[in-house]
Amino acid sequence: MPSMDDLTPGKRTEGYLGQRVQVLKASMFLTSRLFFADPQWVIPNIIAPFIFTLVAFELFDGQTSSGSFLLYLVLGSGLMGMWGTTIYASANSIGFDRWNGTMESTLAAPMPLSWIALGRVLFNTLQGVLTAVFILVIGIAWFRTGFTLVNPPAFFLASVSTFLSLSTFGLLMTTVLLLSRKGGFITNSMEIPVYIATGTMFPVILLPIVYLPFAFMLAPTWGIDAIRIAALPNYVGLPTTYWQDMAIMAVETLAYLALAFFLFKRVEAYAKKIGTLEEY
Amino acid sequence: MGGTLSYPHTDVGIPREPYQVLVLGSPSAESSEWAVSVKGLTREYTTRNFFGGVARSTWALSGVDFQVAVGELFGLIGPNGAGKTTTIKILTTLLTPTGGDATILGLDVRKDLYEIRRRIGIVFGGERGLYNRVSAVDNLRYFSDLYGVDSGVAKKRIPQLLEVVGLADRAQERVEKYSRGMKQRLHIAKALVHDPELIFLDEPTIGLDPAGARDIRNMVRELKAQGKTILLTTHYMFEAEELCQRVGVISKGKIVALDTPSDLKNMVRDISVIDLRTYGATMEYVEALRALPSVVRVVADLDSEEQSIRVQTPMGADLLPQVVAALPEGTKIIDRTIKEPTLEDAYLRLVEE
Numbered sequence: 220m221p222s223m224d225d226l227t228p229g230k231r232t233e234g235y236l237g238q239r240v241q242v243l244k245a246s247m248f249l250t251s252r253l254f255f256a257d258p259q260w261v262i263p264n265i266i267a268p269f270i271f272t273l274v275a276f277e278l279f280d281g282q283t284s285s286g287s288f289l290l291y292l293v294l295g296s297g298l299m300g301m302w303g304t305t306i307y308a309s310a311n312s313i314g315f316d317r318w319n320g321t322m323e324s325t326l327a328a329p330m331p332l333s334w335i336a337l338g339r340v341l342f343n344t345l346q347g348v349l350t351a352v353f354i355l356v357i358g359i360a361w362f363r364t365g366f367t368l369v370n371p372p373a374f375f376l377a378s379v380s381t382f383l384s385l386s387t388f389g390l391l392m393t394t395v396l397l398l399s400r401k402g403g404f405i406t407n408s409m410e411i412p413v414y415i416a417t418g419t420m421f422p423v424i425l426l427p428i429v430y431l432p433f434a435f436m437l438a439p440t441w442g443i444d445a446i447r448i449a450a451l452p453n454y455v456g457l458p459t460t461y462w463q464d465m466a467i468m469a470v471e472t473l474a475y476l477a478l479a480f481f482l483f484k485r486v487e488a489y490a491k492k493i494g495t496l497e498e499y
Numbered sequence: 500m501g502g503t504l505s506y507p508h509t510d511v512g513i514p515r516e517p518y519q520v521l522v523l524g525s526p527s528a529e530s531s532e533w534a535v536s537v538k539g540l541t542r543e544y545t546t547r548n549f550f551g552g553v554a555r556s557t558w559a560l561s562g563v564d565f566q567v568a569v570g571e572l573f574g575l576i577g578p579n580g581a582g583k584t585t586t587i588k589i590l591t592t593l594l595t596p597t598g599g600d601a602t603i604l605g606l607d608v609r610k611d612l613y614e615i616r617r618r619i620g621i622v623f624g625g626e627r628g629l630y631n632r633v634s635a636v637d638n639l640r641y642f643s644d645l646y647g648v649d650s651g652v653a654k655k656r657i658p659q660l661l662e663v664v665g666l667a668d669r670a671q672e673r674v675e676k677y678s679r680g681m682k683q684r685l686h687i688a689k690a691l692v693h694d695p696e697l698i699f700l701d702e703p704t705i706g707l708d709p710a711g712a713r714d715i716r717n718m719v720r721e722l723k724a725q726g727k728t729i730l731l732t733t734h735y736m737f738e739a740e741e742l743c744q745r746v747g748v749i750s751k752g753k754i755v756a757l758d759t760p761s762d763l764k765n766m767v768r769d770i771s772v773i774d775l776r777t778y779g780a781t782m783e784y785v786e787a788l789r790a791l792p793s794v795v796r797v798v799a800d801l802d803s804e805e806q807s808i809r810v811q812t813p814m815g816a817d818l819l820p821q822v823v824a825a826l827p828e829g830t831k832i833i834d835r836t837i838k839e840p841t842l843e844d845a846y847l848r849l850v851e852e
Contacts, residue, residue, distance in 0.1 A: 221662045223721045227655040229694025231617070231647045238647045245644030249630065249637065256632040256673070320627035323593055324689075328645035329616035335645065491595045494544060494588075 242330045246338025253315075254342070263304075268350050271296060272357045276364075290368070290450050292358065297351020298419040298443055301382065304346040305389035306410050313339075313396045326487070332397070333390070333483035340389040344382055373449035373461060380465060381442030384472040388438065391475050394482040397490060418443045422456050438471035532605075534697050534728035535567035535590060539599035541752075542585050559585040561752040562599070572719070572729045574743030576736065578850055582752040583732040587701050590730070591621050604697060617646065620690030624702030628686060631675040635666055635685050638674060639692050646693035653692070660688040664718065680711025687718055697728040704738060716742060736843035740764075746842070750850040760842050767840040767848055770795055771815035773822060775808040776834040784808075787825040793818060796847055805833060811844055 232238050254260055275292055313336060316322040325335060358364045368374045395405050413419075415426070416434040423434045423444070434440045444456045445464035457464070540563040548554040560582045567573040577583050588594035590601055592612045601608045603615045630638055636657060643653040661667045664684040674682065683703060690698055700719065704712035712735075719742055723729060733739050739746050740760040747757040756763060777784070785799045788810055795811040812818045816837050823832065 221659060223663055223691075223718075223725050226659050226663065226691075226694070227652055229656065229692075230649040230652045231693075232649050241644050241647060241650070245641050249633070249641045252633045252637055253630065319630065320625075321630060323588075323623060324621075324628040324642070325645070326593060327591055327616060327621055328642070329613040329647065330645055488595070491593065494594050 238330070239334050242334045243338040243341070246335045247342040250339045250342040254346070263350075265353065268296060268300070268354050269357060272354050272362075276358075276362050288364065293351050293355045294443075294446060294450065295419065296354050297347060298381075298417075298439075298446075299347075299414060300350035301344050301347025301385050302413055302417070302419060302439070303410065304350075305340065305344045305385050306392060306407075306413070313393050331480075331483060332487055333480050336393045336483070337386070337390055340386045340393065344386040344389060347385075348378075348382055368450050369452055370449045374446060377442060377445035377449050377461070377465065380468060380472075381439055381446060384438040384442050384468055384475075387472050387475040387479065390479040391482070394479060394486045397483075397486050413437065413439075416440065418456070422447070424456060436471070438468045438475060441465070441468035441471070532569070533566045533602070534569045534571065534604055535565075535573070535730060536602045537563055537565050537586070537590070537599070538601070539564060540586070540589065540596055540601055541598040542582075542589060542594065543597045558752055560589075560596075560599075563749065563752070563754055565747050565754055565757055567728060567730055569728055570723075570726050572723045572731065572742055572744050574739040574746040575730065575732045575749055576734075576739050576746055576846060577749035581749045581850070583749055584701060586749070587621075587699055587730070587732060591619060591699055592616060617693070618696050620693070620695035620698045622683075622686045622690045622698065622700045622703050624683075624705040626679075626682065629674050629682060629689070632673060634673055635661060635670050635677075635688070638685065639688060642689050643692045648693050656692065656694075660691055664688045665714070678711075680707050680714065683707060683711065683715055684718075687715065691722075695727070697730070698722060700729060700731040702732055702734060704733065704735065712738075736841060736846055740842040748846060748849045755849050756845075763845045763849075764840055764842055767811070767845045770811045770813050770840055770844065772838045772840055772844060773810040773812065773815075773818060774834075774836045774838055775806075775810065775822070775832055777806045777808060777830060777832050778804075779830040780806040780808060781827070781830070784825065784827055784830055787827070788822065791818065791821050791825065796844075796851070798847060809844075811840070811847075 232241050272292065313322075316325050326332060328335070392409070416430060417423070417437050417439040418434070419439075423431070423440055426434060441457075441459070441464040444459065445461050445468065447454045447456055448461045448464070459467070540560050541558065542560040544557045544559055545553050546555040563582065563586060565573075575583050575586065585594065589596045589608060590603060592608055592615050595609065604618055606615045606618075608615065630641070639657045639660065640653065643657065644650075648656070658667065658670070661670045664687055666681060666684055666688070669677070669681065674685065677685065686703070703719070704715050707715065716738065719729065719731065723742075731739070731743060743760060745757065745759055746763060747754045748763070749755070756766070780799070780801060782799075782801065785797055785801070785808065788794055788797045788808070791812075793812050793814045795813070797811070798809040800807045810818070810822065819835065822835075826832065
């Protein structure tokens, strides 16, 4: 058996950005390994979307040959999936560490927790994207539905931006969970209101006017509008153009990101002060 | 001074009186010479009521002082709730101290969090700290990335570490399938993945079978031989005696003694220990022994079929007739030995004072 003298000496990755990218990749990779290690992932990501799609196609029998129908279905389910996985899985990824007893090990690492959490949130949000892609595949391959986009590059750009925006929002939510297990109550209670307020279920413009300020503060609201403008012909949504939607979303996302990193720093310091990091 | 270490500030004398806290120098201007330097460390835990007021306050540490030299294997022992884990958490930057100062490799635990974390490794005892649903390789790869280990180095170092801790042939299996001892060996590999200078071992052999515990102790010895500084907490006195160059005894949030194991044992050189193995002994017999005039202390483990009773007395073998006479009906002595006091005897005296 080799001895400890035979070990290759440790050497660190150079550079501020290089170290953070390394952590981001590691965090995404581990989250994916943990995700696929649990056989239950098939239920929300494969079986449930399949049943959902099946029911939708049966309900709208006769109208499903239109490409717009499939797009509505893909966008609705995909965005709901993205938000659902963001709010639950991202929030629970830190809760999981507390439950699993790995909270201290994670916090003991020489890297701000925000970067570790961001990797987890990115992977979890990506799950929602995969759900949307899966529904698209079912629609085209199983139900032989046509599929056209008004502006494919703009659609792609808006989708990626909305994915990043949702991830940032999820990161903000994670700070709540870091403080206490009771934070789960807050994040869980936000799922449905955010579905409604961001226009995931139906265009925001249909909401009563009193809800609009809340809806406009949510960056994904603008992203979803941009996606629909780029994807659907004759779409009537917010009174903004595609690029205006994208600009507002970018500003709000950056604000979330700054707030999330600030809160992570404060919450991490506070959690160390009160000493409840590992309590489940 | 015991041991072969060369401590900074050796001009400071070491008092020989029992129970006195030994302070090896002052962590002032030259604090960077110490791997660990702790001065007047305090930590208060508060529970708040609904309105935010303090409902309950507990002082887990009430002025802890000690230093650990570079390359030293230092033990921290104490009963449950004495403050060992709180001390370790503060030193590993997981908990903020309420008062006092602590430096790790010359760095402040309040200000230099990330630099300290890069240079230390932590082995938590028990089942905490590993991702059970993934393999040992995945665990090590993840933590090596978190610690910023160069990927080329990690590719070589991870398989080497798995070889060293004897897990190479099970490296791709999920950790949940591992025995308690295997998990503990993986903990050691995890703590070493970034080649730290200082290693904190928080009760690393707790719950292990004798063979597993021996493996871990051998690894600790190897680390020491490599020149690593080690701060070990343990419940097992023989372990501290066997491994540590110096031992700090912590009780009720304070260091009540700090010296080499042999010098700590000298505190109880006035007593002998009668070790009894009995059959059928109950608390009644233990109380009868405690009532004997020259008995200093009785420690008993009555949970097994064969009971183990340890009697501390200055009379040595002369007490045996009284020990036998106190036997209740149905209780038998299977074996009896007169021994020199161990670190455990010194420890018991210190924490009960």
